[in-house]
Amino acid sequence: MDAYIARAAAFAQPILRDLRERVHAACPPVQETIKWGMPNFVYRGKILCGMAAFKQHASFGFWQGANIVGAEQSAGSDAMGQFGRLTAPADLPGRREFATLVKRAMALIETGAKRPPSKTAQPKPPPRPPADLAAALAANPAARKTFDGFPPSQQREYVEWVETAKREETRRARVAQAVEWMAQGKVRNWKYMAK
Incomplete structure (x- = not known):
């Protein structure tokens, strides 16, 4: 942490040192x-809290910010964390208020409270295989069964692998390889799995 603070912009160093001391x-x-x-x-x-320094501001945030300062203040900041863009130590809340917030964060950890889910985080829909992969899967029932049995993340690995091919011949080769591996019940990165 000393090295991080030393590398930070000159304006940010006293903010980071102050935050560190307060925590x-x-x-x-x-x-x-x-x-x-x-x-x-x-x-x-x-994780209780964290801080960061950027080119023109620093930030500080509690891991369970919405549970500590309220969802409105936590989400309403124009910067990472709950206190907005910090450009000077004077931008920080008073020491007593800050200590109260830290104690609140500690209590949440002690009671096992969970961080509320992000409102912006939406589960990704299951991927739709492109037409060439879908046709190849339809022609091979074993591969189709494997693909349908995969969780969305493993389906997505195959779909993205096919879709990221730059040349048509590479794409055809990937479709053929994907169907072959799925017919054998293999996930996309089967080679790298522990045996």
Whole structure:
């Protein structure tokens, strides 16, 4: 985390140092880690909160932000996290308010509360095989049965593999290979699965 803060823009360094100090003051047993390339704070093995520095602002967010500050404030920010675009330490909430929020986040972890699902995250619909793959599957009942039995994610792997072919001959070869593998009951990346 020291290296991350040192690499941050000059304006962001005091913000990140202040946030770090505040989190440790409110939650002494917290542990520091880097996840997704950004500093995060972990309490009892669960992510408590995290911070990041960008070119013109920094951000801070609680993992269960909607449960801590409310869904409106959590979703209403124009930046990652709950406090908007931080450009100076003065942009942070007061120390007492911040400590209260950290304690609330700790309590959620202690009680086992789950992070609410994102309203924007919608399950992907099952993929529709392109016409050439669909025709090849129709001609091979064993492959069709395997494809139909796959969960959508495994169906999508085959569909995307076929659809990303740049040349027509590559696409034909992929369709033929896909049908052959599915007739044998194999997932797309069967070669890389542990035996």
